[in-house]
Amino acid sequence: MEAITNFSVRIVQRYLPSAFVLALILTAIVFVLGMAAGGETPMAMAGYWGDGFSKLFKFGMQMTLVLLTGYVLAMTPPVQKMLTGLTHLAGSTRQALVITIVTSFVCYYLNWGFGMVAGAILAREMGRRVAVHFPLIVAAAYGGELVRGPSSSIPLVIATPGHFLEEKIGLVPVTETLYAPWNIAMTVALLVLLVLFFMVQKQPAKIDRLQIDETEEAPESVLDRSAMSPSDRIETSRMPTLFLGLLTAAYLLGQVFDGSFAITLDTVILIFLALGLLLHRNSASYLKAAEKAVAAARGIIVQFPLYAGIAGMMTDSGLVTQFSEAIISVATPTSFPLLTFLSAGLVNFFIPSGGGQWAIQGPIMMEAAAALGADPAQTIMAFTWGDGWTNQIQPFWALPLLGVAGLSARDIMGYLLIWLAISGVAIGGTFVLLSMMG
Structure with missing residues (x-):
């Protein structure tokens, strides 16, 4: 296992492009596939790209604020005292x-946005x-992101x-x-x-440790408010x-x-915002931390x-429908849950949005499940787990974590590639066993 992981880490560090370049490569691949397999014209594909470009603006802003407010809260x-206690x-x-x-796994289980920052x-x-x-420890913190907990959108929607x-x-x-x-x-x-x-991973001979920013360690100095201008007094109040x-x-x-509270991205942002505002000494301190957080969020904003x-x-272009129908055409009652899991994982690499992916693939998969006599609940969960599974190697979802850590995707993906294989065998094997048991 150690040798395999070390090989994976070396390969990824050498050949994996940056998350931004990978997004451009995926864009080109889908553009070509739309023309080759979907029969679309270049102008039509450009139109589809432009129509979709703005559809994640709200979600992107939510993720930016999750990262910003969480980062500011951590400062x-x-x-800082609590985290230091955990490290001790x-x-x-x-x-x-x-x-x-x-800790990360439990936080991801409760809410993936909260788990990402925590x-x-x-x-x-x-x-x-x-x-x-x-x-290594950043990859370990991200490994639990695949868990599907109470905030998983697809099972919640189907129960509503x-x-x-x-x-x-x-x-x-x-x-x-769930x-x-x-x-x-x-x-x-x-x-x-x-x-x-x-636990079985052996650290390299030369450990790459996080370089401590001394400005973050320095305590805030006592301010002489008597010498301040009125505006300075307000900012430090x-x-x-x-x-x-x-x-x-x-x-x-x-x-x-009033019973309307629910853990969503919006409430996570508001919780982080409230705690950050209450625990920082003043607006100047809050904005100083926010300045660093904005720099960490640049990957989300751009990608x-x-x-x-x-x-x-x-x-x-119909690529998702074509792919789903191709999977169904070779499925059997026993293999269908596994194929649902794998197909959801593959499409997720290109459409990293569980709700959006379910809206496209869900009707096709559920019709096939009914025709094959597959269990609807197991089909839904196979799709849900597949949607989260390939997040392990999709830099899109790692951007908030990488922003806080100050690393690039290639630094952690070598470990996560092997974890993808291990978790895939475990999850896929579970669905095969369930389908065989009827």
Whole structure:
């Protein structure tokens, strides 16, 4: 395993382009496929790309704010103290890896946006204070991103009255999907496998540690407010950030009391915003941390629209439908769940949006499941797990984590490529076993 992983790391570091260049390569591949397999003209493909370009603007802004508010929260003195306490629990490299993996995995399970930032921040602090190869612990923090928990959109949509497939498949309760005993058992098994995989990794002879920014370590100096101008006094006052933080907290508490609160990207942003405002000393301190966070978010800002354009070309040219129908044509009742898992994983590499992918592939897959006599709940979960599985090697989803860590995709993808294979065997094998058991 160690030799295989080391080989994978070397290959990826040597040949994997940057996340931005990879997005351009995928754009070119889909552009050509649309003409070759879909029979589209170059102008038509350009139109599909342009129509899709803006469709992830809202989502891109949400992810930018998740990263920004989470990063700013991590820079507050109380959170720094808490993270330092966690790092002190790690007396060895292996303990640091286990703490990071388990913490990140649980956070991802609760909400993937929260897990993305929490895992990245914890890995960053471990890298600052523990003698661990930094790309290794960042990869370990990202490995749990494939888990499908309570915030997984597809099972939640299928369990909601009025969803667009209700007339065909009815309502499928989450007790048969997310909270089915076999799904919970597989989730726990994946956590164990993830820990074991990174535990057996041997650190390179020359450890690449995170370089500590001394300006982040320096405590804020005591300000002489008597010598300040009125505007400076406002900027260094506690009151503006305290007011906005309390206002945000009041809104969230109101949702809790009236029963409308739910963990979504928007609420994660508001929670991070409220805590960051309340825990920073003043607006000047908050904005200083935000300046660094904006630099970390540059990959999201630039690349999310590119993937939206790719999704537009895949959808409007009919490539997704052609691929799904090709998979179905060779499926059997036993192989169908596995093929659903694999097809969702492959399409996810080009359309990294679970809800959007389900809207395109879902009707086709569910009709095929009915024709083959496959279990609807298992088909839904096979699709859901496939949608998350290839996130391990899709830099699109790693951008927030890489932004916090200050690494590039090639630094961690060597480890994640092997974890992709291990987790794929575990998840795919589970669906084969379930289909054989009937």
